[in-house]
Amino acid sequence: MDDGITADSAATPHGGIHRHPDGPSVEILQASSGWGFLDLGKAWRYRELAWVLAARDIKVRYKQAVIGAGWAILQPLALIIILPILFRALGRPPISDEATYPYAISLACGLLPWQLFANGLRGASESLVAHQDMIKKIYFPRILLPTAPIITALVDFLVALSVLVLLMVYYQIVPGWGFLALPCFALMAALCAFSIGLWFSSLNAVYRDLRHAVPFLIQVGFFVTPVFYEAAKVPARWQPLYVLNPMVGIVEGFRWSLLGTGQPPWMMIGFSCLSIAVLLVGGAFCFRRLERVFVDWI
Numbered sequence: 001m002d003d004g005i006t007a008d009s010a011a012t013p014h015g016g017i018h019r020h021p022d023g024p025s026v027e028i029l030q031a032s033s034g035w036g037f038l039d040l041g042k043a044w045r046y047r048e049l050a051w052v053l054a055a056r057d058i059k060v061r062y063k064q065a066v067i068g069a070g071w072a073i074l075q076p077l078a079l080i081i082i083l084p085i086l087f088r089a090l091g092r093p094p095i096s097d098e099a100t101y102p103y104a105i106s107l108a109c110g111l112l113p114w115q116l117f118a119n120g121l122r123g124a125s126e127s128l129v130a131h132q133d134m135i136k137k138i139y140f141p142r143i144l145l146p147t148a149p150i151i152t153a154l155v156d157f158l159v160a161l162s163v164l165v166l167l168m169v170y171y172q173i174v175p176g177w178g179f180l181a182l183p184c185f186a187l188m189a190a191l192c193a194f195s196i197g198l199w200f201s202s203l204n205a206v207y208r209d210l211r212h213a214v215p216f217l218i219q220v221g222f223f224v225t226p227v228f229y230e231a232a233k234v235p236a237r238w239q240p241l242y243v244l245n246p247m248v249g250i251v252e253g254f255r256w257s258l259l260g261t262g263q264p265p266w267m268m269i270g271f272s273c274l275s276i277a278v279l280l281v282g283g284a285f286c287f288r289r290l291e292r293v294f295v296d297w298i
Contacts, residue, residue: 043141053131053148057123058155072156076111077163080104083228101259102171108164109255110227113189116157117247118218120190123149124197125214128205128294135294142291146201150194157186168258178257178264185254192246192276198283202290226251231268243268246275 062071084103124146128135131145168175204210225247226234234242242248249272252265 043143043147046141046144049140050144050147050151053144054151054155057148057152061152072159073163076108076115076160079111080107080163080167083107101173102167105164105167105171105173105259106230106255107228108167109258110225110251112157112160112164113185113251113254114222114225114227114247115160116153116186117189117193117250118221119156120150120153120193121197121200121218122214123152124194125200125204126211127197128201129208129211142294143198143287146194146197146287150190150197153193154186154190164258173259175258176260178260180257181264182254182257185250185257188250188253188272188276189247191280192250192272195276195279195283198287199279202283202287202294205294206290221245221247226255230255231265243271244275246272246279248272 084107127145127149128142134140135142135145200210200214204214224242224245231239231242231248231252249265249268249270253269253272256264
């Protein structure tokens with residue numbers, strides 16, 4: 001950690017560390033054009049702050065909760081119980097090939113990566129406004145603020161994963177070699193939430209009404225993502241447009257890694273990787289561009 005920092009609070013963080021042989025190191029922050037890429041090296045030096053913020057969020061969330069981390073389990077478990085009952089009450093069978101595996105398993109495979117994405121995006125989009133006092137008082141790489149909620153969402157995901165494990169044990173389902181790819185799809189879901197969160201966190205700091213768009217986006221996304229159905233059920237004429245949703249390939253890949261016996265959905269996964277890359281690069285430039293006015297607008 002640097003011994004001393006001097007900065008203009010309205011300036012975009014940019015510059016370098018200057019060390020004097022007889023005194024402390026001083027980091028000078030200079031304004032930039034605003035179109036540069038994020039200084040990932042500086043964010044890495046301050047990485048411990050992201051862990052501290054994530055740990056604080058987890059402690060605050062469960063400090064006086066009755067069942068604590070059990071809420072991360074209760075949310076997907078409630079939908080796993082309610083949705084099949086609702087489908088059958090309406091006389092419509094669940095959209096799944098139950099001759100191959102139970103619908104509850106397929107539903108859990110869709111819910112877990114989706115909730116990882118939704119929780120991460122929700123927290124990342126509000127991160128700058130929620131920490132506006134920190135932004136005004138001290139310097140640190142602002143990119144760490146939308147990063148911390150993604151870490152928190154990953155912790156909740158690991159807790160909720162126990163629901164899927166218990167279901168697979170109950171139904172005596174043993175995953176194949178594709179299980180090794182499971183962490184990759186979980187990280188893709190987290191990266192997707194982070195990429196979109198960069199856009200909404202930076203824009204929400206300037207245009208506060210955009211905060212209302214995030215819950216709407218999550219609600220719509222739940223229905224246009226193969227969470228409670230499989231992507232193969234979508235009509236062929238809609239497939240080219242459907243796969244543009246980055247979460248399609250992630251959810252289908254997650255489901256394949258646990259239940260699939262054939263080839264992975266390479267096309268959907270490829271489109272997801274491409275979409276995430278575009279969103280991440282665009283979000284990074286948007287965040288960098290607006291970072292210089294956060295102090296003035298928040």
